[in-house]
Amino acid sequence: MPPIVSIKNVTKTYASGLQALKPINLDIRKGEIFALLGPNGAGKTTLINIICGIVTPSSGEIFADGHEIQRDYRPARAKIGLVPQELTTDRFETVWATTTFSRGLFGRAPDKAYVERILRDLSLWDRRKDQLQTLSGGMKRRVMIAKALSHEPTILFLDEPTAGVDVELRRDMWALVRRLRDNGVTIILTTHYIDEAEEMADRIGVINKGELILVEDKATLIKKLGKKQLTLVLQEPMTEIPPELGDWHLMLKAGGHELEYTFDANAERTGVPSLLRRITDIGVGFKDLNTTQSSLEDIFVSLVTERTGATA
Amino acid sequence: MNALTFNRHSVWAIYKFEMARALRTITQSIITPVMTTSLYFVVFGAAIGSRMTQVDGVPYGSFIVPGLIMLSLFTQSIFNGSFGIYFPKFVGTIYELLSAPISYLEIVVAYVGAAATKSIILGLLILTTASLFVPIRILHPEWMIAFLVLTSMTFSLFGFILGIWAQGFEQLQMIPMLIVTPLTFLGGSFYSISMLPPTWRTIALFNPVVYLISGFRWSFYGTSDVGVEISLAATLGFFIVCLLVVGWIFKTGYRLKS
Numbered sequence: 001m002p003p004i005v006s007i008k009n010v011t012k013t014y015a016s017g018l019q020a021l022k023p024i025n026l027d028i029r030k031g032e033i034f035a036l037l038g039p040n041g042a043g044k045t046t047l048i049n050i051i052c053g054i055v056t057p058s059s060g061e062i063f064a065d066g067h068e069i070q071r072d073y074r075p076a077r078a079k080i081g082l083v084p085q086e087l088t089t090d091r092f093e094t095v096w097a098t099t100t101f102s103r104g105l106f107g108r109a110p111d112k113a114y115v116e117r118i119l120r121d122l123s124l125w126d127r128r129k130d131q132l133q134t135l136s137g138g139m140k141r142r143v144m145i146a147k148a149l150s151h152e153p154t155i156l157f158l159d160e161p162t163a164g165v166d167v168e169l170r171r172d173m174w175a176l177v178r179r180l181r182d183n184g185v186t187i188i189l190t191t192h193y194i195d196e197a198e199e200m201a202d203r204i205g206v207i208n209k210g211e212l213i214l215v216e217d218k219a220t221l222i223k224k225l226g227k228k229q230l231t232l233v234l235q236e237p238m239t240e241i242p243p244e245l246g247d248w249h250l251m252l253k254a255g256g257h258e259l260e261y262t263f264d265a266n267a268e269r270t271g272v273p274s275l276l277r278r279i280t281d282i283g284v285g286f287k288d289l290n291t292t293q294s295s296l297e298d299i300f301v302s303l304v305t306e307r308t309g310a311t312a
Numbered sequence: 313m314n315a316l317t318f319n320r321h322s323v324w325a326i327y328k329f330e331m332a333r334a335l336r337t338i339t340q341s342i343i344t345p346v347m348t349t350s351l352y353f354v355v356f357g358a359a360i361g362s363r364m365t366q367v368d369g370v371p372y373g374s375f376i377v378p379g380l381i382m383l384s385l386f387t388q389s390i391f392n393g394s395f396g397i398y399f400p401k402f403v404g405t406i407y408e409l410l411s412a413p414i415s416y417l418e419i420v421v422a423y424v425g426a427a428a429t430k431s432i433i434l435g436l437l438i439l440t441t442a443s444l445f446v447p448i449r450i451l452h453p454e455w456m457i458a459f460l461v462l463t464s465m466t467f468s469l470f471g472f473i474l475g476i477w478a479q480g481f482e483q484l485q486m487i488p489m490l491i492v493t494p495l496t497f498l499g500g501s502f503y504s505i506s507m508l509p510p511t512w513r514t515i516a517l518f519n520p521v522v523y524l525i526s527g528f529r530w531s532f533y534g535t536s537d538v539g540v541e542i543s544l545a546a547t548l549g550f551f552i553v554c555l556l557v558v559g560w561i562f563k564t565g566y567r568l569k570s
């Protein structure tokens with residue numbers, strides 16, 4: 001199946017001379033939820049804004065559902081919905097007016113039933129006659145989503161959809177995103193909440209300083225880069241690691257009460273059985289042990305700092 | 313779908329949105345200009361006009377009506393045209409316009425169309441108000457409407473350009489206040505330039521507004537400072553210049569896209 005969005009050698013240098021994107025190549029698969037991660041200023045919004053037609057790329061091509069976004073902007077943009085990072089609302093408009101406006105703006109014939117369904121889905125129906133300025137921030141964010149969905153897009157960009165949103169609404173949004181995906185909508189989102197990406201995404205891309213440094217299936221990524229840690233809670237505290245255990249590069253933690261061993265969960269030989277055997281052999285007693293697997297967050301942090309370290 | 317298809321839903325959405333905004337702010341968009349005009353009549357028409365009697369064979373109060381309408385058309389068209397596009401830029405909702413499947417031509421048609429519609433309605437309202445104060449004759453109604461429509465469109469388009477160019481509210485108000493209003497006052501809204509001393513008359517002829525007002529007044533009373541063809545050509549010329557500038561703006565994304 002051809003990709004629903006295909007980004008080919010896209011770069012962006014702003015008028016200020018700042019290179020926000022180095023050549024980016026990325027294919028988004030139809031029907032997936034793709035999470036774009038990266039620190040502040042990495043270029044996530046720039047990339048999304050280019051795809052949506054808000055920022056002009058310096059070079060490269062982008063195809064949305066087979067249409068080049070600059071040459072064939074009409075069919076391309078008709079397919080795309082965008083919830084921008086910043087909350088920008090026309091404060092004097094009502095919820096209903098602004099949502100029907102968006103639908104019309106995107107070239108769709110009026111459809112009251114459809115707009116009603118979206119507003120109900122987003123729990124905005126009761127507020128439909130209210131001016132946007134009377135809504136809370138979370139509600140405004142939902143209005144932005146309603147606007148983005150009003151023209152029935154098949155590709156949806158969510159630029160930090162859950163920034164400043166409470167836990168309950170976040171859950172609601174996740175549910176909504178899944179529902180959309182189940183209806184065949186492809187979703188590209190950015191987030192600073194790694195747990196969100198971990199929870200939602202099928203695939204993850206990491207962008208840092210304008211460079212796409214990694215694109216991977218979420219599961220593979222966690223597996224591939226996943227480090228596991230084995231912690232042994234000692235019976236007697238230690239002051240230093242016995243030389244017999246030097247091969248395992250252990251760390252002494254909790255004031256000498258714990259030994260920590262970091263290993264690659266996917267490796268052929270993890271070194272765990274031999275370590276445990278050796279410890280028993282040399283007579284170190286432990287009363288408990290547990291293992292933890294690194295989260296996406298740890299992976300992300302190590303990826304980004306590694307890169308930053310390398311280029312600095 | 314190709315670039316030639318006209319996206320009527322999009323254009324209609326913007327047009328309707330803009331008209332709805334005008335209705336919501338009806339005091340600002342309609343009542344204020346009508347009241348200002350009435351004040352002009354009291355001051356210029358009644359107070360000064362009683363001493364001036366006639367200009368080019370037309371009672372002074374009636375003589376100033378076309379100029380007054382033009383003055384309002386200029387300022388209100390510019391205001392409406394600029395505000396319509398400046399406001400989304402200012403609050404950030406422009407992202408939606410830029411990401412919509414709409415061509416530049418359609419954006420211009422929608423915004424300028426709405427701004428011009430408002431001006432035309434306003435012009436007719438002022439005309440009606442004026443007719444309550446002074447007798448009005450319209451010798452060439454079709455030309456009157458033509459000038460009304462063309463001027464509204466041209467200045468709305470000019471306002472649209474201003475709205476894209478402006479980076480703050482001061483800039484938005486600067487051009488109308490510092491250039492358009494003075495040129496209009498000096499351009500014979502309240503007098504015929506034939507009343508000026510010869511040197512000033514020559515200088516006045518460099519004022520483009522003279523040509524715009526002159527044709528409009530001719531459609532009322534059949535008298536004019538310059539030929540009506542010249543008036544028409546001047547208005548059309550300004551319209552085309554604005555069109556070219558808008559074309560350039562959209563081609564380069566000037567102050568719209570980074």
Ligand SMILES: Nc1ncnc2c1ncn2[C@@H]1O[C@H](COP(=O)(O)OP(=O)(O)OP(=O)(O)O)[C@@H](O)[C@H]1O
Pocket residue numbers: 014015016018020038039040041042043044045046047085570
């Ligand atoms: N209009 C602009 N003009 C000049 N530079 C810009 C512009 N917009 C963004 N930048 C710069 O481009 C870089 C990338 O910005 P971008 O907004 O894409 O980052 P981001 O990954 O979305 O960050 P965040 O997580 O903070 O939203 C930043 O250095 C930013 O300062």
Ligand SMILES: [Mg+2]
Pocket residue numbers: 044045046085159
């Ligand atoms: Mg961003």
